[in-house]
Amino acid sequence: MPEIIKNGRVQHDDWQVVRLAEGEAASATALPAGRVIVPLAAWLLRRDELLARADAGVLGVWLAASDDPAALAPDLLRLQLVAVDFPKFADGRGYSIATLLRTRHGYAGELRAIGEVLRDQFDYLGRCGFDALQPAPGRYTPAQLQAALASLATFSTPYQASATHPQPLFRRAHRPAAHEEAA
Amino acid sequence: MYKYDEYDQRLVDERVAQFADQTGRYLAGELSEDEYRPLRLQNGVYIQRHAPMLRIAVPYGNLRAEQLRTLAHIARTYDRGYGHVSTRQNIQFNWPRLEDVPEILGLLAGVQMHAIQTSGNCIRNVTADAFAGVAADERIDPRPWCEILRQWSTFHPEFAYLPRKFKIAVNGAEEDRAVIRAHDIGLELVRDAAGETGFRVLVGGGLGRTPVIGEEVAVFVPWRQILNYCEAILRVYNLHGRRDNAYKARIKILVKALGVPEFARQVEAEFAHLKDGPSTLTEAEVARVVGRFDDPVLAPLPPTDAAHEARLAADKAFAAWVRRNVRAHKVTGYASVVLSLKKHGVAPGDVSAEQFELVADLAEEFAFGEIRSTHEQNLVLPSVRVADLHAVWQRARAAGLATPNIGLLTDIISCPGGDFCNLANAKSIPIANAIQARFDDLDYLYDIGEIELNISGCMNACGHHHVGHIGVLGVDKNGQEWYQVTIGGEQGNRTALGKVIGPSFAAEEMPDVITSLINNYIDNRHDGERFLDTVRRVGVESFKTRVYAERDARQHAKEVINA
Numbered sequence: 226m227p228e229i230i231k232n233g234r235v236q237h238d239d240w241q242v243v244r245l246a247e248g249e250a251a252s253a254t255a256l257p258a259g260r261v262i263v264p265l266a267a268w269l270l271r272r273d274e275l276l277a278r279a280d281a282g283v284l285g286v287w288l289a290a291s292d293d294p295a296a297l298a299p300d301l302l303r304l305q306l307v308a309v310d311f312p313k314f315a316d317g318r319g320y321s322i323a324t325l326l327r328t329r330h331g332y333a334g335e336l337r338a339i340g341e342v343l344r345d346q347f348d349y350l351g352r353c354g355f356d357a358l359q360p361a362p363g364r365y366t367p368a369q370l371q372a373a374l375a376s377l378a379t380f381s382t383p384y385q386a387s388a389t390h391p392q393p394l395f396r397r398a399h400r401p402a403a404h405e406e407a408a
Numbered sequence: 409m410y411k412y413d414e415y416d417q418r419l420v421d422e423r424v425a426q427f428a429d430q431t432g433r434y435l436a437g438e439l440s441e442d443e444y445r446p447l448r449l450q451n452g453v454y455i456q457r458h459a460p461m462l463r464i465a466v467p468y469g470n471l472r473a474e475q476l477r478t479l480a481h482i483a484r485t486y487d488r489g490y491g492h493v494s495t496r497q498n499i500q501f502n503w504p505r506l507e508d509v510p511e512i513l514g515l516l517a518g519v520q521m522h523a524i525q526t527s528g529n530c531i532r533n534v535t536a537d538a539f540a541g542v543a544a545d546e547r548i549d550p551r552p553w554c555e556i557l558r559q560w561s562t563f564h565p566e567f568a569y570l571p572r573k574f575k576i577a578v579n580g581a582e583e584d585r586a587v588i589r590a591h592d593i594g595l596e597l598v599r600d601a602a603g604e605t606g607f608r609v610l611v612g613g614g615l616g617r618t619p620v621i622g623e624e625v626a627v628f629v630p631w632r633q634i635l636n637y638c639e640a641i642l643r644v645y646n647l648h649g650r651r652d653n654a655y656k657a658r659i660k661i662l663v664k665a666l667g668v669p670e671f672a673r674q675v676e677a678e679f680a681h682l683k684d685g686p687s688t689l690t691e692a693e694v695a696r697v698v699g700r701f702d703d704p705v706l707a708p709l710p711p712t713d714a715a716h717e718a719r720l721a722a723d724k725a726f727a728a729w730v731r732r733n734v735r736a737h738k739v740t741g742y743a744s745v746v747l748s749l750k751k752h753g754v755a756p757g758d759v760s761a762e763q764f765e766l767v768a769d770l771a772e773e774f775a776f777g778e779i780r781s782t783h784e785q786n787l788v789l790p791s792v793r794v795a796d797l798h799a800v801w802q803r804a805r806a807a808g809l810a811t812p813n814i815g816l817l818t819d820i821i822s823c824p825g826g827d828f829c830n831l832a833n834a835k836s837i838p839i840a841n842a843i844q845a846r847f848d849d850l851d852y853l854y855d856i857g858e859i860e861l862n863i864s865g866c867m868n869a870c871g872h873h874h875v876g877h878i879g880v881l882g883v884d885k886n887g888q889e890w891y892q893v894t895i896g897g898e899q900g901n902r903t904a905l906g907k908v909i910g911p912s913f914a915a916e917e918m919p920d921v922i923t924s925l926i927n928n929y930i931d932n933r934h935d936g937e938r939f940l941d942t943v944r945r946v947g948v949e950s951f952k953t954r955v956y957a958e959r960d961a962r963q964h965a966k967e968v969i970n971a
């Protein structure tokens with residue numbers, strides 16, 4: 226069973242990400258039994274068929290970097306898991322998608338980063354609202370994944386407001402004026 | 409300049425630890441080349457021709473004496489004894505070892521410096537007028553706003569992996585000395601009818617392969633909303649900017665593709681959600697940032713100083729330097745001094761360790777410890793008493809920092825080019841030096857008057873050649889280094905892109921080409937007319953004809969001699 230980082234810990238995980246093969250239609254793809262994360266296109270096409278599984282908490286939806294998170298907005302209350310795919314770690318659209326899901330659409334369930342998910346982006350991913358990080362299978366040894374927990378909060382007091390820090394530093398903390406420090 | 413508080417310091421310290429760990433994992437083979445590249449770039453580390461190049465952030469060009477001493481130490485210990493001021497006011501070292509970079513960053517953190525986001529596809533160092541806070545024509549000091557933007561953009565979790573690099577510049581003076589029209593976001597500080605401070609927002613400017621002048625997307629964004637508005641721009645860009653082709657990934661391409669009205673509409677739609685949100689600035693926060701600038705409190709002095717006047721009258725060389733390298737200050741009795749890093753024969757922008765130290769000394773003795781770097785690649789002592797100018801001049805001159813050529817033909821802006829840069833098509837520095845050698849006579853330089861000559865080694869345009877009155881661009885012709893020449897470019901309020909005069913030239917022709925351009929100007933100019941104004945009035949064609957006719961004549965003469 227693959228290991229992922231969830232809520233700050235390394236955990237076993239049995240969700241399966243369903244990816245469409247080249248040319249495969251979202252309407253036709255077979256879904257395995259058990260917990261599955263389906264592409265947005267499949268969800269939108271087969272919503273009626275899949276609702277029961279979503280309501281049972283065994284079906285999540287993943288967004289591609291080019292997907293508009295607003296498409297999922299009406300369903301966010303019923304979904305326990307939403308994932309965002311990083312086709313390349315340097316493709317930063319997923320950070321905005323996550324931010325929108327959390328801060329605009331009010332999504333409060335599990336938000337998982339999938340695809341090319343690397344340790345050195347954990348801090349930014351976390352602050353944009355991802356609480357589950359699923360590196361590609363085999364990218365990290367168990368020991369490396371454990372060590373990677375250290376990268377979850379590289380910056381202890383970031384300047385900005387974000388999904389995890391609703392207020393920017395200047396509203397969150399008392400920053401001393403110059404004269405307060407002089408003494 | 410702005411003094412860190414514990415939060416600023418902690419973030420920089422945490423960055424040093426992070427990069428040391430990342431570099432360690434890279435050297436141990438745990439991080440691939442591809443995975444490490446953006447991490448090192450976001451710490452200013454390029455792998456260049458000779459060694460890694462380390463680009464250190466100089467936020468909006470502000471430096472303190474103790475920082476220059478640390479730079480001198482780094483130059484001596486880890487480099488070959490010198491550093492380089494870049495065209496974005498940063499400082500670069502060309503010879504450090506990768507293994508040493510974490511240690512260097514640690515030294516920098518000790519003096520409130522870093523290399524954060526000086527490269528990579530993220531929000532880069534925010535730039536401003538080098539004379540901010542002291543310029544006589546300033547409406548609103550841009551530095552506190554730059555600092556607020558610096559903090560907002562530093563480790564912004566959403567915008568660290570943009571389609572491409574992203575540059576912001578802020579101007580608060582009558583004359584734009586920050587080239588805001590050539591930035592991804594150009595902010596102009598203005599006041600509305602009620603006297604409230606806000607920003608006119610230009611988007612999509614940039615030089616490089618496809619030079620574009622930024623277009624206005626908002627006439628007035630109130631100061632409280634500026635972070636929200638910038639966030640809206642960045643989000644639209646992050647989601648919709650092209651990622652399939654690095655040459656089409658800058659925001660200017662998105663703005664062009666959508667058209668300014670549609671782009672502005674999308675930004676407005678996003679801004680509508682963010683407006684008045686948590687990142688809305690408060691009076692207390694702005695006051696706090698303003699208060700952390702430890703600017704000297706300057707009381708006006710008598711406008712003239714008898715001893716100074718006497719020295720001006722007695723010493724021609726001093727008078728020439730004052731005329732060219734000293735600028736008006738907003739407080740009477742003070743002046744700003746430009747220390748020229750354009751001594752003929754030296755790479756434009758280079759500073760030796762000894763010079764760093766001398767400038768630190770001068771700043772401490774005569775300029776309240778403050779120094780600025782300019783995008784024209786010079787250094788500035790922003791506030792010097794007029795009575796002290798002579799002493800500053802003497803010491804600067806002894807150190808080779810008082811060439812009286814600011815704003816003249818030999819005050820050349822030049823990128824590092826083929827001597828250092830991997831991307832170069834051609835060398836830049838030897839061209840700059842050859843032109844300086846040709847125009848070494850100061851009286852002649854003064855006669856030619858104000859002119860800006862900018863050189864880039866490739867179309868990435870780090871030397872801003874498009875906006876030079878004369879622009880020189882290195883091009884590759886069948887593996888050989890050639891140079892394309894443009895004239896009529898301008899930076900500032902009337903930013904314009906230069907026009908190509910014709911086929912490119914070999915390196916050894918360049919001094920002659922410049923001579924032809926200058927001679928054509930001298931023959932055609934009206935009284936008191938600058939080179940650029942003559943180009944505008946008589947047109948490019950006249951210069952082109954002259955340059956190529958004289959080139960043909962030279963070639964013909966050569967053939968006759970060789971025949």
Ligand code: SF4
Pocket residue numbers: 823824825826829830831832833864865866867868869870871
């Ligand atoms: S303009 Fe080209 S050659 Fe010059 S520094 Fe930039 S990338 Fe290098």
